[in-house]
Amino acid sequence: MTLLLIIFFLAAVLIINLPPKAFFKKIAFWLALFLLLLQLVFVFLPRSLWTGLNTLCSSNNFSMVQDSLSMVMLLSIAIVGLVALLVAKAHIKSENKLFNFVCLLLLCCIGMNGMVVVTDLFTLYLFLEIVAAAVYIMIVFEKNQNAYEGAFKYFILSAIATTLMLAGVGLTLSTVGALSFTALQIYFANTAQISAGATIGVLLFMAGLFIKSGLVPFHGWLPDAYQAAPNPVSILLAGIVTKSSGVYALVRLGMLGVLVPESLKTLLLAFGAATILIGALAALWQKDFKRMLAYSSISQVGYIVLSLGAGTLLGYAGAIFHMFNHAILKSLLFVNSAAVESRTGTRDMDAMGGFAAKMPWTGATSVIGALSISGIPPFSGFWSKLVIVIALWKAGLHYYAAFAILASLLTLSYMLYMQRKVFFGKLIEGYDDLREAGFLYILPSVILALITIGLGIGFPFIVGTMLMPVAIFNW
Amino acid sequence: MNGDLNQLFGLFLLFLSLLLIAGVYLITATRNLIRILIGMEIMTKAVTLLIIAAGYVTANIALAQSIVITLIIVEVVVLLVGAGIVVGVFMLTGDISVKALKNMRG
Amino acid sequence: MTFFVLILSALLLVALATALVADLLVAAIWLALLSVLTTIAMFYLNSPLAAVFELSICAGLITVIFISTISLTRLTSNQEKKTAARTRLKKYIWLPMVMLVIGIALYLTLDINLTLPLLTPETDVRKVIWNLRQFDLLGMLIILLVGVFGVVVLFKEKFNNER
Structure with missing residues (x-):
């Protein structure tokens, strides 16, 4: 049934490009809004919706995963996609450009929806490339020089990443003989002597995913791409694109039992820890609002990978929960930066100060986002970091658990630094007639802030229903 | 028979890794954006042939072929987007050297 | 050889x-x-x-x-x-x-050990493409669409020259 989320979107993109074009240009935004809301509904009511269409998609040839991990990813895609769409409506003035942007956004969402449901290593690569191609185009959407620079860096590192992944696919094909997830799972579970070819293949595939998710030695492209992209694209990139194209596949491989060898786990732990530390330290130095958030994003991805490195079910649960939280919180903070930029025209944090007095909604939601991502109770970020720390501790990785706790202090420090620079203190001169950003910026940030508060307070109630089943492997 | 195939695959693996390294070297050594795209193409050639070779030695050539056909389509679209980015850089800066891409630091 | x-x-x-x-x-x-x-x-x-x-x-x-x-x-x-x-x-x-x-x-180091797949795979490439890997066909269609939009956005739209 998840197939409908691809088919509907694709049909929508095709239809709005047919004549009468003037009419479809007007409704393109609303159609995209409707489709993403539909996806949201689908995630919460997977069974009750379209039961009649069930037979259409029960064909075996489109084999798909529909476990809780995919559902969580589909949910995040829908939420971040909606937020990006609303901000795009406010950000892009020209109707023609908005139309092109909506089409690309829908194609990108198709790619991500496909990526989180496929059951084949190569099809995963294919959808990853769809998302990447759509995102390169979206980054250079406003055609300024920095955007081209960010896009080209992303392009080159992605090219290397996908080559590595394809080399991994080739080696896996030569040793496992098939590429479907089931075949991989069976091979890694049952083969006594896992051949070197398969291990190297998985390692190469993982190296590609590391580049795609911007882990530390390979993070060069990420801040540039995030900083230079138009605001709605930054939200999309930081919130969901890097997560679904890099980290999701890592989680999936982990749940398939492919990351069993101890050396792979050590690799994940080492890369995760390095990423947390260097991302957080680099974030402390930044003067550009979006660049600071980009480094913060790198650091948070480090937490997800560290949690994967624990290698237990709780570790996977922590990784998935943190991934969801990060999608919510980072898009919230990027919406705030977009709101500030829309009113002041600058992203230089040195030229800001005391904006909370003039932009109360933006200021308040940004405080919530910053506290939540630093792991302050009762927000949801606290719980996901707690799960990660417990998972690491239970796996016997005491030093890494202590490191995760200490590093969240670093997160707190750069987030508070950002708050002090931008929102608190005395209002700096020249901004006396600063107004609150438009409705299209306020609405998503309030909704995202409510989600993180609700998830944080309601966590004890949903822990049994939403979080833990994720870790139980079911097809 | 299996030994022969092993040897053949080893041969492909050896030469294709070298081809891959040539592509990576070209990407890192050059300052010309179009040459970077050419290096990317060389790398893609290497993995394409690797997949075909892997399919051949495991008697799974149909799967390998269908994968490679998809791969070639993806390659064209990605290259098209890359070429568009290079042309855009040229339109904005009048240069297609890596020097045109050194604005952002830190 | x-x-x-x-x-x-x-x-x-x-x-x-x-x-x-x-x-x-x-x-x-x-x-x-x-x-x-x-x-x-x-x-x-x-x-x-x-x-x-x-x-x-x-x-x-x-x-x-x-x-x-x-x-x-x-x-x-x-x-x-x-x-x-x-x-x-x-x-x-x-x-x-x-x-x-x-x-x-x-x-000197390369020593690959192949394990031939257990199942007998489908040998007709047309069947593999059209019957077994329909998801890939769908993906091809989508990426071609992305390419079309790439041409529209990257080559057709005007540049705002702000050097």
């Missing part, structure tokens, strides 16, 4: 030539030759269908894309030819040596 050694060596030599030539247009043509050699290797590896795609798309379409990109950015390409030709040799003299060293290292 000897045939494959020959063709793979030719592949490496052509790749070196692609890297070393000073003129970009010539490099693009060497790249096309690389595709042709790949096609021949594919043909002898029992994959005629993929070989046809490789020949028509990689040797044909991609060369066209490269040549049009090079002619669109011709101005600097000419300048680059003069200045780069001198520094070129210095930069790439390392490439054959690096390849030689890594080649020997790989030759």
Whole structure:
């Protein structure tokens, strides 16, 4: 049934490009809004919706995963996609450009929806490339020089990443003989002597995913791409694109039992820890609002990978929960930066100060986002970091658990630094007639802030229903 | 028979890794954006042939072929987007050297 | 076996030539030759269908894309030819040596052990594409659409020149 989320979107993109074009240009935004809301509904009511269409998609040839991990990813895609769409409506003035942007956004969402449901290593690569191609185009959407620079860096590192992944696919094909997830799972579970070819293949595939998710030695492209992209694209990139194209596949491989060898786990732990530390330290130095958030994003991805490195079910649960939280919180903070930029025209944090007095909604939601991502109770970020720390501790990785706790202090420090620079203190001169950003910026940030508060307070109630089943492997 | 195939695959693996390294070297050594795209193409050639070779030695050539056909389509679209980015850089800066891409630091 | 050694060596030599030539247009043509050699290797590896795609798309379409990109950015390409030709040799003299060293290292360490797949796989490529890998077909359709929008956004829309 998840197939409908691809088919509907694709049909929508095709239809709005047919004549009468003037009419479809007007409704393109609303159609995209409707489709993403539909996806949201689908995630919460997977069974009750379209039961009649069930037979259409029960064909075996489109084999798909529909476990809780995919559902969580589909949910995040829908939420971040909606937020990006609303901000795009406010950000892009020209109707023609908005139309092109909506089409690309829908194609990108198709790619991500496909990526989180496929059951084949190569099809995963294919959808990853769809998302990447759509995102390169979206980054250079406003055609300024920095955007081209960010896009080209992303392009080159992605090219290397996908080559590595394809080399991994080739080696896996030569040793496992098939590429479907089931075949991989069976091979890694049952083969006594896992051949070197398969291990190297998985390692190469993982190296590609590391580049795609911007882990530390390979993070060069990420801040540039995030900083230079138009605001709605930054939200999309930081919130969901890097997560679904890099980290999701890592989680999936982990749940398939492919990351069993101890050396792979050590690799994940080492890369995760390095990423947390260097991302957080680099974030402390930044003067550009979006660049600071980009480094913060790198650091948070480090937490997800560290949690994967624990290698237990709780570790996977922590990784998935943190991934969801990060999608919510980072898009919230990027919406705030977009709101500030829309009113002041600058992203230089040195030229800001005391904006909370003039932009109360933006200021308040940004405080919530910053506290939540630093792991302050009762927000949801606290719980996901707690799960990660417990998972690491239970796996016997005491030093890494202590490191995760200490590093969240670093997160707190750069987030508070950002708050002090931008929102608190005395209002700096020249901004006396600063107004609150438009409705299209306020609405998503309030909704995202409510989600993180609700998830944080309601966590004890949903822990049994939403979080833990994720870790139980079911097809 | 299996030994022969092993040897053949080893041969492909050896030469294709070298081809891959040539592509990576070209990407890192050059300052010309179009040459970077050419290096990317060389790398893609290497993995394409690797997949075909892997399919051949495991008697799974149909799967390998269908994968490679998809791969070639993806390659064209990605290259098209890359070429568009290079042309855009040229339109904005009048240069297609890596020097045109050194604005952002830190 | 000897045939494959020959063709793979030719592949490496052509790749070196692609890297070393000073003129970009010539490099693009060497790249096309690389595709042709790949096609021949594919043909002898029992994959005629993929070989046809490789020949028509990689040797044909991609060369066209490269040549049009090079002619669109011709101005600097000419300048680059003069200045780069001198520094070129210095930069790439390392490439054959690096390849030689890594080649020997790989030759000594490489010991791949194949396990043939347990299931008998489908051998008809048409069946694999149309029946077993429909998701890939859908993906191809989507990525072609992305390419269309790429052309619209990247090539058709105007630039706001703010150097």
